[in-house]
Amino acid sequence: MPQPLDAAAVRRWCRIALDTLGRDRAEIDAINVFPVPDADTGTNLYLTMESADRALTAAAQEPGTGTPGPGDAARTMAHGALIGARGNSGTILAQLLRGMAQELAAAPADDTGPEPLRRALRRAATSAYEAVSHPVEGTMLTVAAAAADAADRAPARHPADIAAAACAGARTALAATPGQLDALARAQVVDAGGSGLVTVLDALDAALSGRAPDTLPHHGLGRPAGHRHGTPGDPAAGHPGHEGCAGGGYEVIYLLDARDDAVPALRRTLDALGDSLVIVGGDGLWNVHVHTSRPGPAVEAGIEAGRPHRISITQLTAAAPGTAAPAADRAVVCVMPGDGLAALCTEAGATALTADPARPPATDDLAAAIDRAGSREIVLLPNDGALWHASAAAAEQARQRGVRVAVIPTRSPVQGLAALAVHAAERRFDEDVVAMTSAAGATRFGEVTVAERESWTTVGICQAGDVLGLIDGDVAVIGSATEDVAADLLTRMLSAGGELVTLVLGDDTPAALADRLERQVRRGHLGVDTVVYRGRQAAPLLIGVE
Structure with a gap:
């Protein structure tokens, strides 16, 4: 409606x-x-x-x-x-x-x-x-x-x-x-x-x-099969005097603190330096965009008009693969919700980015983590379904710089741990990505958390303060005690079988909870191994079943 x-x-x-x-x-x-x-x-x-x-x-x-x-x-x-x-x-x-x-x-x-x-x-x-x-x-x-x-x-x-x-x-x-x-x-x-x-x-x-x-x-x-985009140098791709690339090989963008009356002169100067000129904003703050072969004078014009900042100068033609390749061959970048989990990834040789629950990583944060990894080939593990689009955008930015990137759609840290466990840099890139994707996909993930507000769920209405047990992102259990919800959740997750249970304890979760769950696994599921980590994430407990 x-x-x-x-x-x-x-x-x-x-x-x-x-x-x-x-x-x-x-x-x-x-x-x-x-x-x-x-x-x-x-x-x-x-x-x-x-x-x-x-x-x-x-x-x-x-x-x-x-x-x-x-x-x-x-x-x-x-x-x-x-x-x-x-x-x-x-x-x-x-x-x-x-x-x-x-x-x-x-x-x-x-x-x-x-x-x-x-x-x-x-x-x-x-x-x-x-x-x-x-x-x-x-x-x-x-x-x-x-x-x-x-x-x-x-x-x-x-x-x-x-x-x-x-x-x-x-x-x-x-x-x-x-x-x-x-x-x-x-x-x-x-x-x-x-x-x-x-x-x-x-x-x-x-x-x-x-x-x-x-x-x-x-x-x-x-469009014809195999057609991706136009060819640089296509005469129709740019037209002198309007929105093309006739002005040259760089895209210059900056924010500008300037009086509104300073902008007309800036517009005339930049219009003479290049094309694709767009200046937007007002009330003292402007975003300036131009394509030009003379990026230096384009920035200097901004200095004459006011105070340019967040200056970005990018070559319009993407670098050929490998032209600016880093020294290392392959790296894994993991996003983790707690410093304990991040430390686990670092110990395994990955580049870890610790996510703040109040401020999830944006595309620029993920792109910076890819740059820090310093490799020709990158496997990115977002470990949160909400980060998929930002991860894909960051990967695309890296590809335009000549870095080969694969994003594995891990939706939980325990899936990321499973993928990282089978990573082998000596394999071909595609083979490594397939193995890591398979390991992540074979891992069911659960989470014990606390409801922040009254909500409808697939198993009924929960109230603020209720303890929730989620399986693969959906609420499966509603209760009042963390220990009871965790035990019920684990039973449900193991009902379809499993070989390895991963328990990741939150920042304030007592070790006694892990002891109780380990005993539960030993009593009811012979041959199933259990590993416990102190992840120090906000959620009281994460569970993975492989």
Whole structure:
């Protein structure tokens, strides 16, 4: 059923958009032929939305003075996107969100109808066109304008009606983009940035309508088998004076603290230095993006305008595999929720990243861990299903630097331990990945934790403070005592057999619990071995059965 356009809906929209961009990221990357065929549009959009989601999460954890409205949440989301915007597409997305936020924040608090969203979509499209120095039709700008046009025409009684109309208009415009850009027509693909924007708008539709996000593909137009993306040097990939790569071989991005009146001169200077120029933001904080053969002067122009920071200079053509390869051959990177588990991984020769439950690792954290490992080949064990998309994005960044990366979809630390136990660097990379994946997949995982709030579960309603036993991520047991829930959980997990039980004790869990569970295994399951680790994670107990 339709949901109100409130702060919760904005947060829901951001989370759905992040999940669906993570799902679609590789497919959007694969059709990236314009403005530069560097196969990173989906990744850039995902990273931009990830920054927006982190800003909303941080704001929700801060003590507030009242209930935030949709405008407050939208401004937080837009600010997070602004400071984390990546690439041409991510920078434009940040401006689209900023335009929407400005209109939603200006709406009267008691206006819960469709008009604020209708105006927000129009403001988004207008502000995005204004931010791009030389707009090109057949891009995400065209898709944004079509979404606003459809929203303007739609009869609506609820914001969900506006979102649905905007999404439908965007899809129609996206399908027409190959007729507007020769590069897209030759590659038989739709515009990658526009495709990502359709994904974001579909997430808005899902957040307001209450339905599940659309899973229908909208990224390709029957491109030839084996076609990944355009060829660098394709004359259609860049056009002098607008959104191409005619300006040279570097992408320069930085945040800029500057007065608003300093930006027009900066825009003129950067426009003469390169192309794909997008400057978004306002109120003293700007995100600057340009493609140029002269990165030094591009940064110096920012210094003249204000204070540039978080400066990123990236060669537009990805390095050939092995051109900047580190010295070591292969490494394993593990994400673990406790320093005890991280120490186990380090002792086994892996690079460990200890995750803070209050701040899960983002793509940049995972990418930095891959860099620290210093190897030509990396096996990444996220050990948490919620980290899958961020792990995939970090892996893609590393691949563009010439590093070979495989992400094994481990959903629990005990699966990561099982995979690490069979790792053998002397094997061929693919063989090692298959062996580690098989070991992880053969490990059932359980967790004993405490409910934070009243919730519906697959086995009934739990109350705040109840002890929960989960198997493979689903609640299987609800009780009041950790010891009893753990014993019941272990019995259920061993009902289908097993050869090895791994018990990982939490930070405050007494060793007596492990003793009790070990006796339970010895009494009822002959031939099953048990190993115990002090993981020092927040959850009282993790269980693995191989």
